Amino acid sequence: MPGPRRRTCVYFLELGGEDDRFARREAASAAADVRTVAPGIAIVRSIVPERVRGLAYTHRASELLGRTDATLESARALLETASIDRDGSVAVRATDIHGSSGVSAPAVERTLGQVLVDRGFSVDLDDPDHVLRAAFSVGEIDDVDDLEPILASDSRADSTSVPANDVGATARGEQVSICALGWLTAESVRDFGSRAPTDKPFFQPGSMDPLLARAVANIAGAHEGRRILDPMCGTGGVLVEAGLVGADVVGTDAQEKMVRGARQNLEHFLDDSAESPTGATRGSWHVGRGDATRLPLAEDSIDGVVFDAPYGRQSKIETHRLEDLVSGALSEARRVASRAVVVADRSWASEARAAGWELESAFERRVHRSLTRYVLVLE
Numbered sequence: 600m601p602g603p604r605r606r607t608c609v610y611f612l613e614l615g616g617e618d619d620r621f622a623r624r625e626a627a628s629a630a631a632d633v634r635t636v637a638p639g640i641a642i643v644r645s646i647v648p649e650r651v652r653g654l655a656y657t658h659r660a661s662e663l664l665g666r667t668d669a670t671l672e673s674a675r676a677l678l679e680t681a682s683i684d685r686d687g688s689v690a691v692r693a694t695d696i697h698g699s700s701g702v703s704a705p706a707v708e709r710t711l712g713q714v715l716v717d718r719g720f721s722v723d724l725d726d727p728d729h730v731l732r733a734a735f736s737v738g739e740i741d742d743v744d745d746l747e748p749i750l751a752s753d754s755r756a757d758s759t760s761v762p763a764n765d766v767g768a769t770a771r772g773e774q775v776s777i778c779a780l781g782w783l784t785a786e787s788v789r790d791f792g793s794r795a796p797t798d799k800p801f802f803q804p805g806s807m808d809p810l811l812a813r814a815v816a817n818i819a820g821a822h823e824g825r826r827i828l829d830p831m832c833g834t835g836g837v838l839v840e841a842g843l844v845g846a847d848v849v850g851t852d853a854q855e856k857m858v859r860g861a862r863q864n865l866e867h868f869l870d871d872s873a874e875s876p877t878g879a880t881r882g883s884w885h886v887g888r889g890d891a892t893r894l895p896l897a898e899d900s901i902d903g904v905v906f907d908a909p910y911g912r913q914s915k916i917e918t919h920r921l922e923d924l925v926s927g928a929l930s931e932a933r934r935v936a937s938r939a940v941v942v943a944d945r946s947w948a949s950e951a952r953a954a955g956w957e958l959e960s961a962f963e964r965r966v967h968r969s970l971t972r973y974v975l976v977l978e
């Protein structure tokens with residue numbers, strides 16, 4: 600199978616959600632050298648457009664025309680002098696991320712649209728040949744971690760290095776004011792609402808919401824040609840999302856009821872010969888009853904493991920103490936794969952290390968007042 604098309608030049612990403620560090624980690628599955636330069640904005644050196652379409656916490660990738668500070672006047676000055684290598688009709692779409700810059704998006708769209716008209720472009724708001732994105736953000740960078748650079752980028756293998764000042768490295772806590780201008784290249788497909796856990800053919804409390812499920816599937820490396828396992832698949836939330844971006848998915852669960860239910864969900868969302876919304880061919884799927892601590896799978900037969908450990912109070916734990924279950928599942932995951940993403944209501948980092956994993960990154964995501972989810976990325 601030919602590899603995905605990679606587009607190499609500098610792009611900016613408009614990140615979604617509250618946690619830029621997590622969004623950035625997910626984006627590394629679709630882009631190289633992801634660096635946050637302002638709240639909600641990351642700069643990357645290359646992208647795989649098909650994978651950007653499958654991201655949960657990135658909305659768009661645009662080819663960077665330039666960046667300046669977050670005022671309308673600066674954006675106008677930048678656009679007036681930028682070199683533009685395209686022709687056809689245009690539309691300008693602006694966003695003030697988290698309402699942080701106070702810039703008026705309609706005023707930006709009018710002003711920058713006029714600059715483009717003055718430079719000889721026609722404006723077509725309904726069906727433009729090119730969309731110019733203008734993203735404004737003011738605030739403090741707080742997502743720089745000690746595990747820089749993003750070591751696990753899938754894109755790393757074929758990347759070459761770009762001087763840091765080309766992509767604008769930013770230090771922790773730095774106050775920034777940025778407007779990024781660029782040509783829209785890829786947008787993620789925002790169809791997650793159609794897969795709300797309660798609307799699926801089979802629902803159980805504790806099902807993972809599709810945005811988080813997609814993000815952890817992407818971090819585990821889900822895409823065409825990859826095989827992703829969820830050994831405690833429950834309703835199959837992660838498997839559905841991994842399958843929709845083209846991965847072949849394998850699931851086990853200790854409860855027969857869950858196995859039947861996951862099959863129902865996978866059949867519903869993946870058994871369709873049409874292309875998936877992201878453009879990937881839907882992956883194949885297999886779900887069977889099994890114990891996550893004794894998987895019927897050969898060594899290194901899986902590319903990435905994702906599991907959402909039982910929360911004790913919610914999920915039935917078959918025959919094991921929770922600690923033994925998670926430790927056993929981590930060891931089995933290590934035997935069958937070289938990457939895993941674990942979601943849980945506590946950090947299982949020491950159990951992961953004891954099972955032979957290295958912690959690549961860790962995230963805490965607040966679901967509601969009494970539930971924080973920990974996400975560990977293991978290599």
Ligand SMILES: C[S@@+](CC[C@H](N)C(=O)[O-])C[C@H]1O[C@@H](n2cnc3c(N)ncnc32)[C@H](O)[C@@H]1O
Binds near residue numbers: 805807854857909
């Ligand atoms: C938190 S739920 C997973 C939820 C799932 N991510 C979803 O979206 O529906 C944990 C699952 O682990 C399963 N489980 C518990 N012990 C297990 C074991 N020893 N082997 C495999 N699965 C087990 C439970 O039946 C439950 O479905």
